[in-house]
Amino acid sequence: MNVAIVRIVAELRSIVAAWHREGLKIAVVPTMGALHEGHLSLVSAALAKADRVIVTLFVNPKQFNNAEDLAAYPRTEQEDAAKLASVGAHILYAPDAADMYPQGFATKVSVSGPSDGLCGAFRPGHFDGVATVVTKLFLQTGADLAFFGEKDFQQLHVVRRLVRDLDIPIEIIGNPTVRESDGLAMSSRNTRLSSAERRTAPKLPEILFKTARRLTSGELVERTLREARQAILAAGFSKVEYLELRADDDLVSIATLNRPARLLVAAWLGQTRLIDNVEVRSPQRLDQILKQAAA
Structure with a gap:
């Protein structure tokens, strides 16, 4: 069975209104396409908690601060639709940029606090773009639940704060990072790695998990x-933008491991920027995460 592709917000709202009249619970999974198993795991999680699942596909120009990066971002709508059909998603909502940001569009949603530092420091305006498009998607879909991956951990915090501050009636659910068999966090950007770079890339999570164990x-x-920064560079990465320990619940920077924390990293491998994060709790918990990733 094919997934229905909807491009016009009025059509989407008409469908959603009918679902609401039936008393159905609706979930949304926001994506920029080029779907992989990490995205599909979010859809599966959404299907387990909701009666209807909308997956959005929109390569959002407002969250790119590099025109070349935006142009190079993979666009694979037909393949994405086939993958969504295979897991049972109900709608693929793929609006045009001209409809999302029509002429004269003048509104920006900005979330301070969780957007400070980390990716926010190296990608000016990125989280304003994320917050703006996510707000529109929540309003357009009328969903009860929204599912995001923990790989983009700072983004997850930004979205949670956005919903809390603006009283948007939607529950935000984070799902664990899905990894390749060698530990690399799944990402649409991984397709841009050369063969040699792809062999090097797993060194990043390897060093991250080792560092987390040392901290615990x-x-x-x-x-x-x-020392972890030095190890990442020695492994073949050209630049480490950040490697920081932050509190798990509010992203506050911490210098002593006295509460549940996250170790977050962004590093460049050739022309590709990779991000990742791991929990820093007990050694047993880290072993559990690794076993789940390898399963």
Whole structure:
């Protein structure tokens, strides 16, 4: 069975209104397409909690601060639609940019706090673009639930704060990062890696998990992070934008591991920017994450 492709917001709202009249629970999975197993895991999670699932596909120009990066972003709508049909999604909502941002569009949603630092420091305006498009998608879909991956952990915090501050009646559900068999976090950007770079890329999560273990064993945060940065560069990465320890619940930077935390990284491999994060809790919890990723 094919997934229905909808491009016009009025048509989408008409369908959603009928679903609401039937008392159905609706979930949305926002994406920029080029879908992989990580995205499909979000759809499966949504199907387990909702009666109807809308997957949005919109390569949002407002969250790119590099025109070349926007132009190079993979666009695979037909393949994406086939994948969504195979897992049982109900609608693929793929609006045009001219409809999302018509002439004269003048509104920007900006979320301070969780957008500060990390990717926010290196991608000016990125999270304003994310917050603006997500707000529109929530209003357009009228969904009760929204599913996001924890790989984009800062983005997840931004969206949660946005919903809380603006009283948008939608529940935000984060799902664990899905990894390749060698540990690399699944990402649409992985397709841009050369064969040699793809062999190097798993060194990033390998170093990240090793660093997390060191931190849980009580090693000093500053020294451990400094040595991890050096290890990432020695592994073949050209630049480490950030490697930081942040509180898991509010993203506040911490210098001592005295609460559940996240270790977050962004590093360049050739022309590709990779991000990742891992929980920093007990060694047993890290082992559990690795086993789940390899399953």
